Amino acid sequence: MEVMEDIEELAVQLFDAGAVRLGDIEAKVGRRTPIYFDLRVVISSPKVMVSVAQHLQRLSSETEHEVLCGVPYAALPFTVVMSVNTGTPMIMKRKETKLYGTRKILEGIYKQNDTCLIVEDVVTSGGSLLETARTLRDEGLVVKNAVVVLDREQGGASILKANGVEVKSIFTMTELVKILRKAGRISDETAEIVSDHIKECQFSMD
Structure with a gap:
């Protein structure tokens, strides 16, 4: 129960910090969305940033890994x-890839066959996270798991699972909306609009 209470508190903190925006917004994938999750603003709220990281740590403790890699830039x-x-x-x-010097695509020290846990902010189509997983694998790292703040439940997690990456999230979009509605941050009408959007906008491997 304590973890759930902490997660509910985090959801409200993220909303109040401006990380959850409502309206008819154009998303990265070229579609419009009634709710947009922007974790970049959290760098200006240190307490919230630490809280997000602690919840991601809780999820990461359930996986075996030697190295962390954040998907640029929001998750870094x-x-x-x-x-x-x-x-x-x-x-x-x-x-x-750097066009000079070491010409590296990865920065930092690691060994071949190290198991790397990917950290991401949001999973929608899964494209950015899958691209990162492929790069890490090409460089000799083992990638089996990822921890994310929000799974938008639009098919990305299933696509990643089919490519050997199991996703664990702090929130699903359904859970986030339910918490924010309970806290009086969003209306019943908005919650229904978001629910319909999730059902209508699904990504697949086709």
């Missing part, structure tokens, strides 16, 4: 906090 601050708190080494995937 949480990955840093997790690394410092747990003493687990962290590596970073670059957006693109």
Whole structure:
């Protein structure tokens, strides 16, 4: 019960910090959404950032891993906090390979066949997380699990599972909306709109 209460408190903190935005918003994947989750703003709320990282740590403790890798850029601050708190080494995937010097796609120290846990903010289609998993695997790392703040329940987690990556999330979109409605942050009408959107906008491997 204590964990659930903490999760409910975190959901309200994220909403109040501006990480949950409502309206007809264009999402990254080119579709419009009635609810947008933007964790980049949390870097300006240290207490909330630490709280998010602690919940991700709880999920990460259920998996075996030697290294952490945050998907750039929103997940990087949480990955840093997790690394410092747990003493687990962290590596970073670059957006693109360096064209000079070491020409690395990954920054940090790791060994071949190290098991790497991916940290992500939101899973929608699963594209960004899957791209990161493929890069890590190409570099000789083992990727079996990912921890994320929000699973939008639009098919991304299933796509990732089919590609050998099990996703554990702090919230599903359904859970987040239920908590925010209970807390009086969103209306019943908004909750229904979001629920309909989840059902209508599903991604698949086709």
